[in-house]
Amino acid sequence: MNHNTPEYEYKQVNTRDIVVDTLYQRELNSRKVNKIISNWNPYLINAVKVSCRDGKMFVFDGQHTIAAIKTKHGGRDCMIDCKVFYGLTRLDEMELFIQQNGESSAVATREKFRALWHMGDPDVCGMVKACDMCGLICDFAAWQATNRIIAVSTLFKAYKTLNEEEFKDMLMIVKEAWGGTPDSLNSEILNGMTKFYRAYCGDFDRKALVRRLAKTSPTAIVRDGKVSNTGGTSRYARVILGIYNQNRSTGRLDERF
Numbered sequence: 001m002n003h004n005t006p007e008y009e010y011k012q013v014n015t016r017d018i019v020v021d022t023l024y025q026r027e028l029n030s031r032k033v034n035k036i037i038s039n040w041n042p043y044l045i046n047a048v049k050v051s052c053r054d055g056k057m058f059v060f061d062g063q064h065t066i067a068a069i070k071t072k073h074g075g076r077d078c079m080i081d082c083k084v085f086y087g088l089t090r091l092d093e094m095e096l097f098i099q100q101n102g103e104s105s106a107v108a109t110r111e112k113f114r115a116l117w118h119m120g121d122p123d124v125c126g127m128v129k130a131c132d133m134c135g136l137i138c139d140f141a142a143w144q145a146t147n148r149i150i151a152v153s154t155l156f157k158a159y160k161t162l163n164e165e166e167f168k169d170m171l172m173i174v175k176e177a178w179g180g181t182p183d184s185l186n187s188e189i190l191n192g193m194t195k196f197y198r199a200y201c202g203d204f205d206r207k208a209l210v211r212r213l214a215k216t217s218p219t220a221i222v223r224d225g226k227v228s229n230t231g232g233t234s235r236y237a238r239v240i241l242g243i244y245n246q247n248r249s250t251g252r253l254d255e256r257f
Contacts, residue, residue: 007086010047015066016077018050018057023118024094025060026111027142028067036068045069047081049096051088060093094119113152114140127159127167134171136180147180151187158194170197173206177213184218188225192236196244199237199256204244208251212243232257 048062059066069080088096094115116124117140131138137148138155149155159167170193178184196204221243225236234257245252 006088009084009086011082011084012079013048013050013057013082013084014077014079015070018048018059018066018082020063021058021060021090021093023090024097024111024115025063028063032064033067033071036064037071040068040072045081047083049083049085051085051093053088053090053093057082057084058093060097091119110140110142110150110152113156123159124156126164127156130159130164130168131155131171134168134175136171136175136185144182146182147175147185148182149185149190151185151190154187154190154194158190161194161198166197166201169206170194173197173210173213176210178218181218183222186218186222188222188236189218191233192221192225192240195234195237195257196240200241200253204253205251209244212246213240216243 045065046062048059048065050057050059050062066080069078070076098112098115113124117128128138131149135147137145138152139148140152141148142150144150158170162170174184174189174193183189221236221239224239228235228238230238237257238255241253241255241257
């Protein structure tokens with residue numbers, strides 16, 4: 001991105017002429033729109049930031065403000081105050097969208113990762129591809145579904161902690177044990193499996209681990225981890241270790257967390 005001062009001007013723009021680039025923008029949150037309306041104060045409404053690109057006005061900060069203003073006008077389009085930037089590329093807009101702070105609310109983590117994916121970030125693209133190869137979905141959606149991982153931050157941390165083959169094998173163990181159910185792809189299970197895999201890679205019986213995990217619900221692992229006296233970030237890995245070691249007379253694993 002060019003970090004020279006961009007050309008911009010303050011002007012009024014009709015809301016009908018402002019569009020959302022769904023490639024990197026977050027989904028409209030109706031609760032957030034309603035909150036803006038309930039706390040309405042025209043003196044505190046910031047100018048919407050838009051980029052004039054390819055003959056169109058793309059909003060990259062203020063989508064919810066626009067929706068609130070239109071709602072206040074009975075759903076009709078109207079003129080609003082904008083800070084219009086010129087000469088920005090789509091990539092520039094994505095970076096500004098990710099980096100925005102101050103009075104505007106923080107961008108959801110999954111949307112930051114989605115923008116990085118569309119920008120071709122090698123680590124994020126590698127993570128998404130690895131999930132796809134395991135029959136799992138990482139599309140940065142906010143709703144749960146079979147085989148979809150929404151715990152993106154935890155997933156990315158796992159990708160950076162393990163090498164690619166280890167990462168895929170860890171995910172396959174989870175999938176083979178529980179079939180991609182949503183409760184097996186949450187942050188607690190992924191965190192626990194990553195720490196377990198990293199600590200015992202090459203030393204555990206893979207088939208035995210899958211078999212034993214399959215007999216325990218992910219919900220029970222999360223529950224037991226939350227009430228564990230040991231606490232800490234390895235609590236779920238310790239539960240998984242306990243499941244693996246249970247009733248084993250040989251091949252037990254010592255704690256390495």
